Amino acid sequence: MKTIWFDRGHSVRNALALIRAGADGRVRLIASHPYGDAAALAAADLALIEPLDAHGYRDWCLDMCRVHEVDLFVPGMRRDLIAGDAAAFAAAGTRVALPAAADVLDLLDDKWAFMDVAAAAGLPVPQAWLARGGNDVRGAVAALREQGLDACVKPRRGVFGAGFWRLVDERPLIATLMDVDARMIAVEAFAQALDGEGAPDLLVLEFLPGHETSVDVLAQEGRIVTAVARRKERVGQWVESEGEAIDLAAATVKLFGLSGLINVQMIEDAGGQPRLIEVNTRMSGGCLNTVFAGVNLPWWHVALELGLASAEMVPQPRGRALVAAVPDAIRLDAPAPPFSTMIRDE
Structure with a gap:
């Protein structure tokens, strides 16, 4: 029997259910998360509570792989802390499931670098500008307007659509605040928010309809x-x-x-x-x-x-x-798998 461990990640519960269905009893499933009421833990054979602090997380993972004799580790949210040490895990008998080397993972996480490489290879990508302040945003939007195109913006690094906004010429700020799900904001309001110090790197792109x-x-x-x-x-x-x-x-x-x-x-x-x-x-x-x-x-x-x-x-x-994507509800107070008592934060 092979032991597979998924740490915190997106939709791990669904993955565990599908793996169990396909494995026909050939695997033992471990899930971990910083919070004990995470749904994924109830779908596993063994639940582990992750430390909240990223410091030492790699060493904790390595220890868990040794203690629980993990054959395959599938890291999720903190792969940047694991990717450079696959050899250490291999020495402990654990294969780490990574889609690429650490430098490629970092490039793909950097949306500006990714688009630059993809465009150079001839793959179709939207027009994009790197913006480091309000004036960069204003200039990029003006260039798109000259082509009759709308604009949008998103962080250079990020997940789950966080920080995405469609940039429009006129929209009262109160309309944006009262309907954030519309993800629309006036160009000048957004640009002014970036005029101060500490503005993050952003991508201004043509809006694809x-x-x-x-x-x-x-x-x-x-x-x-x-x-x-x-x-x-x-x-x-x-x-x-x-x-x-x-x-x-x-x-x-x-x-x-x-x-x-x-x-x-x-x-x-x-x-x-x-x-x-x-x-x-x-x-x-x-x-x-x-x-x-x-x-x-x-x-x-x-x-x-x-x-x-x-x-x-x-x-x-x-x-x-x-x-139709309709999530099902589960009872979190239902019987759960055993928790490891040796890895909780003090």
Whole structure:
């Protein structure tokens, strides 16, 4: 039996359920999180409580791999603390599931550097400017307006869409504050907020008005093993097994030499052509929906990492289906797996 550990990450509970379904009793699942009421912990065979402080986190992970004889460690939110030490984990008998070397992971996390490399390779990306203050924002928006294009902005580094705003010419600040979900703010209000010291690096981009497509990819050394595209509609997603989005994802995976279970995001421009936005070098939250294309990506990911399967055994997706993403509720006070008593913070 193989032991697999997922530390804190997005949708780990769903991944554990799918892995358990595919493994047919061949694996032991560990989940960890800083908070004991995290849903993922209830889906695991063993729950660990992570230290909140990043200092020493790598050493704590290494100790847990030794103590619990972990065969495969799938790091989530703190991979930057783990990526450079895969050899130390290997010496302890643990394989670390990482999609690329530490320097490539850092490049992909830097949205400006990523777009620069992708554009140089001829991949379709939106026009973008690096902004380090209000005047940079004003200049970039003016350049886009001259082309008849709208503008948006997002942080140079970040996840889950945090910091994304669509920049519009006129919008009262109170309208922005009362409806933050609209993600719209006046150009000048945003620029003025950046005129002081300490403004973060931002990307100003052409706003892409089309549908967003998220491609969940299982890859090995720059080659797609299997992939499923999820084209997002108003309240659902079209799960698709072929098309331009998957072709663009394949070119992206090849360019950066990626492996493992990752997610490639793109949005259509006004002409309906997909433009590459970013690569999430982790399993996506919507990966669960790929089962409607006939492939259990989380299971095949760990099976390949552990040598329990070969790429030729992985099924290819099929068909097209409209899926509604409706999360189910669970009782957090239901019986839970045993907690390790040796790793709680004092």
